[in-house]
Amino acid sequence: HHDKHHAAYVKGANDTLEQLAEARDKESWGSINGLEKNLAFHLSGHILHSIYWQNMTGPKDGGGEPLAQDGVGDLADAITESFGSFAGFKAQLTKAAATTQGSGWGVLAYEPLSGRLIVEQVYDHQGNVGQGSTPVLVFDAWEHAFYLQYKNQKVDFIEAMWAVV
Numbered sequence: 226h227h228d229k230h231h232a233a234y235v236k237g238a239n240d241t242l243e244q245l246a247e248a249r250d251k252e253s254w255g256s257i258n259g260l261e262k263n264l265a266f267h268l269s270g271h272i273l274h275s276i277y278w279q280n281m282t283g284p285k286d287g288g289g290e291p292l293a294q295d296g297v298g299d300l301a302d303a304i305t306e307s308f309g310s311f312a313g314f315k316a317q318l319t320k321a322a323a324t325t326q327g328s329g330w331g332v333l334a335y336e337p338l339s340g341r342l343i344v345e346q347v348y349d350h351q352g353n354v355g356q357g358s359t360p361v362l363v364f365d366a367w368e369h370a371f372y373l374q375y376k377n378q379k380v381d382f383i384e385a386m387w388a389v390v
Contacts, residue, residue, distance in 0.1 A: 237270075248260065270350040276361075280362055281389045303341070306341065318331050318362070319331070319387075323366070327348070328348070329349060330365060332346075334355065335358065337357055362390060366383070
């Protein structure tokens with residue numbers, strides 16, 4: 226996953242940046258629409274995968290509520306304020322990730338204008354995203370993330386992810 230899919234997004238973003246530089250140098254804007262879409266796709270794929278790897282800890286350290294031992298802390302407080310409870314948040318993010326049609330992501334994001342956390346159901350890597358939101362926790366809902374181990378049981382994969390984040 227990391228060496229193939231993620232690496233392809235990095236290469237795609239770098240290639241597209243070079244093509245955009247060439248278009249600027251030549252003042253050739255005929256392909257700008259496709260290049261901008263490609264950049265958004267590949268760069269967002271790289272960013273989301275980078276967050277994805279950072280979110281995972283391992284079965285010994287992952288799972289559970291943030292600071293469940295005392296129920297306090299910035300993340301625990303923000304989750305409670307934004308979703309009412311950790312259980313409510315977990316259910317919403319799980320459902321958003323599991324019901325993404327086709328390829329996409331379930332994302333916990335910080336929305337700076339409201340100052341709260343939101344759940345986003347991201348299509349591909351870049352569609353259906355609130356402008357200005359910052360991803361905090363991401364669940365890869367693309368088939369390549371789960372199919373080899375979980376076949377068509379995306380919900381089982383999402384549930385298993387909670388043990389390593």
